[in-house]
Amino acid sequence: MADRPSKDPLGARLQELRSAYRERLNDELAAITRLAEEAVNQTDAAESITLLGQKLHKLAGSAGTFGFHRLxxxxxxxxxxxxxxLDGSASAASLNLIxxxxxxxxxxxxxxxxEAASRSISVEHTGQEPEPDSPLIAVVERDEILAKYIAHQLESFGFLVRCYHDPQAFLVNNDGSTDLLLLDHRSGAAESVSTSTEHWQMLLKDVQCPVIFMGGHEDFFVRLEAVRAGADGYFVKPLNIPKVAKKITQSIRKQRQHNERILIIDDDAELISHLQTVLTKEGMVVEIxxxxxxxxxxxxxxxxxxxxxxxxxPEVTGDELASMIRQFDQWNNLPILYLTREQSQEVRAHALLSGGDDFINKPISDDYLIKTCRNRVRRQRDMQQAISHDGLTGLLRHANIKDALETELQGxxxxxxxLSVVMLDIDHFKQVNDTYGHALGDIxxxxxxxxxxxHFRRSDRLGRYGGEEFxxxxxxxxxxxxxxLVDRLRQAFAEISFVERSRRFVCTLSAGIAxxxxxxxxxxxxxxDQADAALYRSKNAGRNCVSIASEPKESQ
Incomplete structure (x- = not known):
């Protein structure tokens, strides 16, 4: 009869590591005691005491991480x-070796x-949901007509939308496939009653997808309520649907970002193996x-x-490695956290000046480790996003899309x-700016x-080339x-109406492919250049169409 495989191999791996560490402890404690006893009989015990301090330092740093906090x-x-x-701050006599x-x-x-007080240590694991063909948005809105309007507009952006009258209806029918919840913050409450923060926290505690609130007014306390409820954003009605759609896309993309990549450098094999397992269990990619x-x-x-x-x-310090990393321009902004039990402010200040960003103090709590790593990577990604992506569209900037194209061509x-390259252009965009103003043009x-x-895959590279060109x-x-793919995008854009006061208008796209x-x-x-030439063929053909560059020497 075969053994039944573990349902949580990473959890089992954690327990194996703790057991291996526990078995090592008896030998390690015996070696520490033996080293101290040898030092008692030595005329000059400085070397033995130094080694003893190193062994205690290693023990102090790793024991608590594995649950041996008193030790x-x-x-x-x-x-x-x-x-x-060793520092000379205490006399030799004060260290009575016996x-x-x-x-x-x-x-x-x-x-x-x-061991008598120990309890099992577990790390919560959230499995990733499979990506649907179209992101699923749940809209919770009491006004049925408004809900249908919001749904219709969001469907124009390629979202699949389900509407619910109140939060309870969503919770009852939520099967975990929802990618984002767009929620009226007064849903389910009487008109004269302000829904409490505690109410939303309790109601949304099991909702795993990003949440965006919408409401009839905006002030500090409404936004604070949204923040405390864990919302990604807050929009005031009447909704600016393009802005809401942009925020939804950003929130979903952030939720679906690839796993964090962590490199751990430490001479304690058991400790780094434990840290690797903890972070891997949370979906991170870890190299030790x-x-x-x-x-x-x-x-x-x-x-x-x-x-x-x-x-x-023993051979090199962490701050020396940080200084080495900072010598390379491409890693100048790479976050570096020191793992340490060092409490000296002078040493810690020097480590920061050498290129490190912060400290994680040993012993390391699993929960603190996970949250610190995840937050650091997310903040780094946000910074890189701001540098490389256009603020208006969320797409790569001119120089970055050209670099991305070069990379894809080499691949x-x-x-x-x-590899296909597409040039897109908004038709008669100057007239939009001249007639309706640059603010609406930006929308x-x-x-x-x-x-x-x-409309494109996560593996595709998307950029704003400049102005109204993409x-x-x-x-x-x-x-x-x-x-x-591009013609489907063209049709979807042509179906969207833009409204300025009582005036309504539509825009179209032209595209060229090589x-x-x-x-x-x-x-x-x-x-x-070939894609651009094909784009101008579309312009000359009456616009609102897609052309393919088919002749190697095609020119404008």
């Missing part, structure tokens, strides 16, 4: 006594106390490194979004798969950005397939 705390106190003697050896034997007592000499190569190959570096290692040549541009984000790079996609099957030996710039 780790007492080891830290003993380490501090040794450090004071008495100190007796104190070391109490480590075994604290270990037993930890015990040999600091491989730092540069590993960082270049793995491309981490966060470095966790032990501040005190296409290596794999032999086709039109933003709408195209949102539609582009919704560029899309579609890897593993020939011109014929690209035509179908692919590497038709132009196999061109550079990225030349491929863009």
């Amino acid at each position: 780790g705390s007492h080891a830290r106190q003993l380490e501090q006594r040794i450090q004071e003697w 008495a100190f050896t007796q104190d070391l034997k109490t480590l075994q007592f604290h270990l037993g106390a930890d 490194l015990s040999d600091p000499t491989r730092l540069i190569n590993t960082t270049a190959e793995f491309q981490p979004e966060l470095l966790l570096v032990d501040l005190n290692m 296409s040549r290596r794999s032999g798969n086709p 039109v541009i933003s709408t195209v950005g949102t539609l582009v984000s919704q 560029v899309v790079a579609l890897p593993n996609c020939d011109a014929k397939t690209a035509y179908t 692919d590497t099957q038709t132009f196999p030996d061109t550079t990225a710039e030349q491929l863009l």
Whole structure:
């Protein structure tokens, strides 16, 4: 009879690591006591005491992480006594080795106390939901007509929408497939009653998707209520649907971002293995490194979004590694956190000046580790997003989309798969600005950005080339397939009405496509030129259409 496989292999791995660490402790405590006893009989015990301090430092840093908190705390106190003697802040006489050896034997007592008080340590794991073909938005709105209007407009942006009269109806029918909840913050409450923060916190505590509130007025306290309820945003009615759609797209994309990439550098094999398992269990991609000499190569190959570096290692210090990383321009903004029990303000200040960003104090709580790493990576991504993406559309900026196109072209040549490049332009956009003003013109541009984000794959590279022009790079996609995708986008945009006071108008798109099957030996710039020439064919054909560059020497 075969053993039944574990339903949580990572959880089982955590327990295995704790058990292995516990088995190591007996030998480690015996070695510490033996080293102290040897020092008692030595004329010059400085070397042995230094080694003893290193062993206690390692024990103090790792024991609490594995749940042996009393042991780790007492080891830290003993380490501090040794450090004071080594620093010269305490006299030799104050370190009575015979008495100190007796104190070391109490480590075994604290270990037993930890085991008697121990309880299982678990890390909550949230499984990722499969991505639907179209993002599913749940709209909770008491006004049935308004709900249908919002749904109709959001469907124009490529969303699948379900409407509910009140939050309870959504909760009863929610099967976990909802990608975002758009919620009237007064839903389910009487007109004269302000819904409390506690009410929303309790109501939404099991909702896993991003939440956006909407309401009839805006003030500090309404926004504060939304924040305390965990909402991503708050919009005032009447809703500016293009702005709401843009925010929805951003929230969903952030929710679906690829897993965080963490590189951990530490000489304690058990500790870094434990940290790796904890973070991996939460869906992060983790690389561990015990040999600091491989730092540069590993960082270049793995491309981490966060470095966790032990501040005190035998051959090299964490702040030296941070300084080394900062010598490379491409890693100048890479977040670096030190793993340490160091309490000296001078040492910590020097470590920060060397290039580190902050500290995670040992022993390390699993929950604190997870939240700190996740927050650091998300803040780093937000900063990179602000640098590389256009603020109005959320798409790559001019220089970044050109770099992305070059990267995709190189990948296409290596794999032999086709690459299509699309140039898009809003028809008669100058007339929109002249007639309705630049503010409404910005809404039109933003709408195209949102539609582009919704209608293409996550692997596609999307950019605002400048003004009302856009560029899309579609890897593993020939011109014929690209035509179908782009024409669907063109039709969706043409169905959207823009309203300025009592005036209503629509805009259209023209597009040109070029692919590497038709132009196999061109550079990225030349491929863009061919797509641009095809775009002008669409313009000359009456606009609101898509053209494919089909002749290698096609010119404007």
